[in-house]
Amino acid sequence: MIKGEKKRALRGRAGRMKGGRGSGRGSAGQVRLWGRHAVEAALKNPDRQHRKLWATPEGLESLDGDLPAGFPVEHAQAADLARLVAKDAPHQGLVLECAALEDVFLDEVADGEAARPIVVLDQVTDPHNVGAILRSAAAFGAAAIVTQDRHAPSEGGVLAKAASGALETVPWVRVVNLARALEELAEAGYWRIGLAGEAEAVLADVMPTGPLAIVLGAEGEGLRQNIAAHCDVLAKLPITSAIESLNVSNAAAIALYAVATRS
Missing domain, CATH: 3.40.1280.10 (SPOUT methyltransferase, trefoil knot domain)
Incomplete structure (x- = not known):
């Protein structure tokens, strides 16, 4: 699931902000996703670099497919996950921290x-x-x-x-x-x-x-x-x-x- 970084030249007169797709993110290229569909899609995306998954037992059970061996998972309770996401966000027992997607031109x-x-x-x-x-x-x-x-x-x-x-x-x-x-x-x-x-x-x-x-x-x-x-x-x-x-x-x-x- 983890893919090496690629460098691409600036193309097109429309241009890109410094920092590319991630400009405006709150932390250096880190994105926190939650909810089954969002997390599952990110886990299946080979262009994502995954850093850590927080999950309840029910959340892990809801995922389609198995995580790779050694994938960084921290088991947690629903109340713990609620502190990792936006207020009242429906995390469905899954919170994933990953790198932002690469630039698209x-x-x-x-x-x-x-x-x-x-x-x-x-x-x-x-x-x-x-x-x-x-x-x-x-x-x-x-x-x-x-x-x-x-x-x-x-x-x-x-x-x-x-x-x-x-x-x-x-x-x-x-x-x-x-x-x-x-x-x-x-x-x-x-x-x-x-x-x-x-x-x-x-x-x-x-x-x-x-x-x-x-x-x-x-x-x-x-x-x-x-x-x-x-x-x-x-x-x-x-x-x-x-x-x-x-x-x-x-x-x-x-x-x-x-x-x-x-x-």
Whole structure:
């Protein structure tokens, strides 16, 4: 399960924050995950470097498969685990400390597969929302999510729990400049659709058959002007007037479904 470190050169004008994917983490590259799905997925991910697992007997029993011989496990009671995680977090008897995932670069995921859209998030900072979007991205076969490093949550337990294992399977590209990342996607042949409630066009009417990037903004504020300007078209979801807008993670799931079922 443990993989040696790899060094990669800085690629793409969108750039990376110093410290890469892990910039903004509270401790030097350490991530603490909890909950069965998040922990089990991390344990099965060969790209994770695992440091320690705290577990109750019931938590260990719930895992699919056996841990490698000599894996560092500390047996604990549920009350002990509660002190290791966020307040009232549902740890399900499992807490894993591991290294953060390695950096992912935009050119590694922008391969132009029409069936695998890329999800771009503009200042979506709630870890529950980003985790839920990762889960939907995994469910509908998205190639990656892209965020601006300084305006997105760090990799961690709350996000991983919401992602239900998808943090380990969906590439997460964190860039310095989101507008430049959108330019690079256009150069790679992607049609960029920004979701905006005030748009006149409906998403289903403006989707191409080729590679597609779906761009979503934060709840309330929506897409920033500069990010909207870097989209090829703005579109809305056909919701009724009974509600003003959808949660961003719900909007992402609907948009990804629409892309997956386009003709």
